[in-house]
Amino acid sequence: MQTKPILCVLAGAALALVGTSAQAQDAAQFYAGRTMDMVIGAGPGGGFDIYARLFSKHMGNHIPGKPTLVSKNLPGAGSNKTAQFIYAQAPKDGSTIGAVFPGAIVQPLLGDPKAVQHDSTKLIYLGSANNEVAITVIRADAPVKAFKDLFSKEMISAASQAGGSSRDFPSVLNNVLGTKIDLVSGYPGTKEMTLAIERNEVQGTGGYLWSSLKTQNPEWLDPAKMRILVQEAIKGNAELTKRGVPVAMDFAKTAEDKQVLELFYGQLMFGRPYILPPGTPSDRVKTLRAAFTATAKDKAFLQDAAKARLEVDPVSGEEVQALVNKMFGAPQNIIARAKEAMAYKKP
Numbered sequence: 001m002q003t004k005p006i007l008c009v010l011a012g013a014a015l016a017l018v019g020t021s022a023q024a025q026d027a028a029q030f031y032a033g034r035t036m037d038m039v040i041g042a043g044p045g046g047g048f049d050i051y052a053r054l055f056s057k058h059m060g061n062h063i064p065g066k067p068t069l070v071s072k073n074l075p076g077a078g079s080n081k082t083a084q085f086i087y088a089q090a091p092k093d094g095s096t097i098g099a100v101f102p103g104a105i106v107q108p109l110l111g112d113p114k115a116v117q118h119d120s121t122k123l124i125y126l127g128s129a130n131n132e133v134a135i136t137v138i139r140a141d142a143p144v145k146a147f148k149d150l151f152s153k154e155m156i157s158a159a160s161q162a163g164g165s166s167r168d169f170p171s172v173l174n175n176v177l178g179t180k181i182d183l184v185s186g187y188p189g190t191k192e193m194t195l196a197i198e199r200n201e202v203q204g205t206g207g208y209l210w211s212s213l214k215t216q217n218p219e220w221l222d223p224a225k226m227r228i229l230v231q232e233a234i235k236g237n238a239e240l241t242k243r244g245v246p247v248a249m250d251f252a253k254t255a256e257d258k259q260v261l262e263l264f265y266g267q268l269m270f271g272r273p274y275i276l277p278p279g280t281p282s283d284r285v286k287t288l289r290a291a292f293t294a295t296a297k298d299k300a301f302l303q304d305a306a307k308a309r310l311e312v313d314p315v316s317g318e319e320v321q322a323l324v325n326k327m328f329g330a331p332q333n334i335i336a337r338a339k340e341a342m343a344y345k346k347p
Contacts, residue, residue, distance in 0.1 A: 041079030132271025169207030
């Protein structure tokens with residue numbers, strides 16, 4: 001009496017194994033000999049570019065068929081140009097990955113919806129290279145010596161444009177906490193902004209990722225050269241806290257102010273996100289997410305990251321996807337206040 005059910009179970013298991021094998025074989029067949037694009041929403045030489053190129057170098061080893069990943073820069077509009085390309089124009093077959101600023105993910109939520117054409121909740125996330133902390137940094141010879149000084153003294157800060165962290169983060173500090181950061185906007189990227197600071201064209205910059213500073217400007221860790229004024233994040237970094245750098249969240253005056261900062265700083269939980277187009281086949285999404293996770297643990301990758309002074313603190317694609325959905329589901333009054341806070345007003 002039990003023979004038929006047992007045979008059915010065995011047959012079903014066999015079919016499942018065949019399906020799994022075929023799916024893996026399909027991925028290997030698709031990626032074998034293929035050249036994939038890693039489209040980077042930042043200019044050459046900056047932190048996002050360095051991280052993305054390192055993933056391009058190693059990730060193919062963890063994808064069935066071992067394709068070659070080629071890095072291509074597509075900067076513009078705070079990475080929104082790349083986000084739009086991935087969303088609407090890139091092939092939806094798992095052959096193109098985007099590396100974007102977290103600001104490009106939250107732009108449809110917190111920015112001008114008419115200025116972007118991508119829906120971040122429909123993008124597919126491979127993961128993030130880092131759970132980040134942003135900082136405000138200033139020349140040691142500037143009048144502002146500590147974060148508390150920014151409530152009475154003005155800082156001249158280099159910035160890119162709306163959607164870029166160097167513009168949006170200082171604007172939030174001004175509008176929510178009442179700091180006096182005067183922005184000089186229009187710099188193409190981090191490399192140009194840091195050069196402007198070195199030349200004393202401006203005094204410093206905000207929304208600068210801690211991992212980028214250690215990678216690109218390790219000499220700035222010398223307090224005789226530069227001062228780190230504040231940590232712009234939900235939770236402080238242990239190394240920065242040990243250095244005595246305060247956390248912006250601790251200066252929130254009301255519960256609502258704190259909610260606004262939590263929503264805005266939530267993007268740092270996916271500080272270096274990697275994305276796929278909507279409609280990418282689910283088996284290839286699974287394959288690429290697994291490859292991303294494996295790359296972040298790869299010994300050769302981590303050795304190269306250490307040589308380049310890159311911090312690797314990966315967040316899975318599933319975690320990023322869930323966090324993005326949570327942020328886009330925030331209360332409307334908090335979203336409205338966060339939007340207002342990102343609008344720069346000269347102090």
